[in-house]
Amino acid sequence: MKKTISVVMALMLAFSMLLTAGADNASSDKLQFDTDGNFRIMQIADIQDGPFLPGIVTDFFRAVIPEAKPDLIVLTGDNISAGGSSVGIHGADLLLVEVAIDRYMSIFEEFGIPVAVVFGNHDAEELVSKEEQLAMYQKYDNCLAYDADEALYGCGTYNLPVYSSKDANKIAYNLWMFDSNMYDETNGGYDYVHQDQIDWYVNKSNELKAQNGGAPVPSMLFQHIIVNEIYDALLEVSADTAGAMEKDGKYYILNPENTADGSVLRESPCPGTLDSNQFEAAVAQGDMVAMFFGHDHKNNFIVEHQGIDLVNTPGAGFGSYGDDGRGVRIIDIKEGTTDYETEVVTYREYYGDDPVFDARFTLHGSEFEVIDQIAAFFKYIILSVARILGC
Numbered sequence: 444m445k446k447t448i449s450v451v452m453a454l455m456l457a458f459s460m461l462l463t464a465g466a467d468n469a470s471s472d473k474l475q476f477d478t479d480g481n482f483r484i485m486q487i488a489d490i491q492d493g494p495f496l497p498g499i500v501t502d503f504f505r506a507v508i509p510e511a512k513p514d515l516i517v518l519t520g521d522n523i524s525a526g527g528s529s530v531g532i533h534g535a536d537l538l539l540v541e542v543a544i545d546r547y548m549s550i551f552e553e554f555g556i557p558v559a560v561v562f563g564n565h566d567a568e569e570l571v572s573k574e575e576q577l578a579m580y581q582k583y584d585n586c587l588a589y590d591a592d593e594a595l596y597g598c599g600t601y602n603l604p605v606y607s608s609k610d611a612n613k614i615a616y617n618l619w620m621f622d623s624n625m626y627d628e629t630n631g632g633y634d635y636v637h638q639d640q641i642d643w644y645v646n647k648s649n650e651l652k653a654q655n656g657g658a659p660v661p662s663m664l665f666q667h668i669i670v671n672e673i674y675d676a677l678l679e680v681s682a683d684t685a686g687a688m689e690k691d692g693k694y695y696i697l698n699p700e701n702t703a704d705g706s707v708l709r710e711s712p713c714p715g716t717l718d719s720n721q722f723e724a725a726v727a728q729g730d731m732v733a734m735f736f737g738h739d740h741k742n743n744f745i746v747e748h749q750g751i752d753l754v755n756t757p758g759a760g761f762g763s764y765g766d767d768g769r770g771v772r773i774i775d776i777k778e779g780t781t782d783y784e785t786e787v788v789t790y791r792e793y794y795g796d797d798p799v800f801d802a803r804f805t806l807h808g809s810e811f812e813v814i815d816q817i818a819a820f821f822k823y824i825i826l827s828v829a830r831i832l833g834c
Contacts, residue, residue: 472557472587473604473606473611474514474515474557474587474603474604474605474606474618475605475606475607475608475611476605476606476607476608476615476616476776476778477514477608478608479608480608480777480778480779481775481776481777481778482514482515482605482616482775482776482778483511483512483513483514483515483773483774483775483776484513484514484515484516484517484618484663484773484774484776485507485508485511485513485515485516485517485556485771485772485773485774486516486517486519486665486735486737486756486771486772486774487504487516487517487518487519487547487759487771487772488518488519488520488521488667488736488737488738488740488756488757488758488759488772489519489520489521489563489737489738489740489757489758489759489760489763489765490518490521490522490523490547490758490759490760490762491521491522491523491524491563491565491758491760491762491763492523492524492527492543492546492760492761492762493523493524493527493528493539493543493762494527494528494539494542494543494546495527496543496546496547496760496762497761497807499761499790499803499804499807500547500759500760500761501546501547501550503759503790503793504547504550504551505550506793507771507788507793508550508551508554508556509554511773511788513556513773514556514557515556515557515558515559515587515603515618516551516556516557516558516559517558517559517560517561517618517620517665517735518558518559518560518561519561519563519665519666519667519735519736519737519756520561520562520563520564520566520623520666520667520668520737520738521563521564521565521566521667521737521738521758521763522544522547522560522562522563522566523540523543523544523565523566523576524543524565524762524763525540525565525566525567525568525569525571526565526568526569527543527762528540528542528543528569528571529569529570529571531569531570532570533570533571536569536570536571537571537575540571540575540576540579541579544576544579544580548580548583548586549583551583551585552583552584552585555585556585557585557586557587558580558583558585558586558587558588559587559588559603559618559620559665560577560580560586560588560599560620561588561599561620561621561622561623561665561666561667562576562597562598562599562622562625562667563623563625563667563668563737563738564624564625564626564633564634564667564668564738567625568625572598573597573598573599573622574590574598577589577590577598577599587603588601588620589601591643591647592643594639595637595639595640595643596622596624596637596639596640597622597623597624597637597640598622599620599622600620600621600622600640600643601620602617602618602619602620602647603617603618603620604616604617604618604651604660605617605618605776607778608778614651614654614655614660615660615661615778615779616660616661616662616663616776616778617651617660617661617662617663617730618662618663618664618665619644619662619663619664619665619731620664620665620666621636621640621644621664621665621666621721622636622640622666623635623636623666623667623668623715624636624637624668624715627715627716627717630716630717631716632715632716633668633713633714633715633716634668634715634716635668635670635671635714635715635716635717635718635719635721636666636715636719636721637719638719638720640721641719641720641721641724644721644724644725644728645724645728648660648662648728648730649728651730652728652730659728659729659730660730661730661732661780661781662730662731662732663731663732663733663734663735663774663776663783664725664731664733664734664735665734665735665736666734666735666736667736667737667738668713668714668715668736668738669712669713669714669736669738669739669753669755670714670715670721670722670734670736670753671714671715671718671719671722672718672722672748672749672753673712673714673746673748673753674690674695674712674714675748676698676701676746676747676748676753677695677696677697677698677708677712677746678695678696678697678698678699679693679694679695680694680695680696681694682694684696686708688708688710688711688712689711690711690712695708695711696708697744697746698746701746701747701748702744702745702746702747703744703745703746703747705743706743706744706745706746707741707742707743707744707768708742708744709741709742709766709768710739710740710741710742711739712739712742712755713738713739722734722749722751725751726749726750726751731751732751732752732781732783733745733751733752733753733754733783734751734752734753734754735754735756735772735774736753736754736755736756737755737756737758738755739755740757740758740763740764740765740766740769741757741758741764741765741766741768742755742757743755743756743757743768743787745785754772754785756771756772756787757769757770757787757789759771761807761808761809763809764809764810765808765809765810766808766810767789767790767791768787768789769789769790769791770787770788770789770790770792770793771787771788772785772786772787772788773785773786773787773788790804791804798822798826799823799826799827799830802819802820802822802823802826803819803823805819806819806820806823
């Protein structure tokens, strides 16, 4: 009986919310540097929630986006929680996933910001495939995501050129979007970027190079799961070192010699089980400026390794674990250079010492004790009412 009720409620919710869904055409707009040679990206990692995505997240997006004014939003996987968007019936799950996606995509569409999407390990764990989800994203006019070659392993590996401010037909920068896949069914653990995807990247990189007079086109990469080489870039230390993170019996901290100021390592990075040659291929191609990842919700770092920055962005959602570092990453690219600037805008920094927000954050944060969340609920209600009444 409970199962039947939950399915009916889910269907009612889905139908009511989908009335506002977008059109059926993917955007064909070109990405281009502005007249001052600037291009801004907002990376959003690990929203990882379902059709009931809480207002604290959507309110944050609605507040930050018009202030940041990004030229592109990149969703780097675990965009939804498949488990939180499933009742175990494919038809119902399709509707629930559409609603979950619409909770944030409708906001991005409202602001008219182009969106690129890659998938994580949690997006398609249940009945709705990545291919079905990609089709849902492509219903929005502002969606740029596509599958460059359906024969490639995974779904949604592609590239997005950014054109010059001076010549709308000249590619001045390139953005690689990779499906880092889900789980390694042979060896256990997380999956990785497979060889056919790497071969596609090398061929496409060479094609862009040829169009650019033989010079590599400066590029950035976005995917969910970090590459194994992160552990070559970290500093191995003894087990009793303060803040050390354990991986396979070894302990690591950020290396101050190759790490940007303000970086934090709050959990052990979780790359794929096998070390593919994705990173080696990027080094060999000479086009990669930085690689951006999500997946490890508490980490926020920029670590240089063999001329490429490995950048981890903390999670933006409350549907899974996290901490005070939750937020979104802003990336500013300057045309004609390989320089870029980046920062993470956190909820805490954005809302400051606002007591209403503080109570709301505690209420939704799974890292807090239940008793603290109950207290935060009542505090949030009281403070919110007082604010409305002008007290």
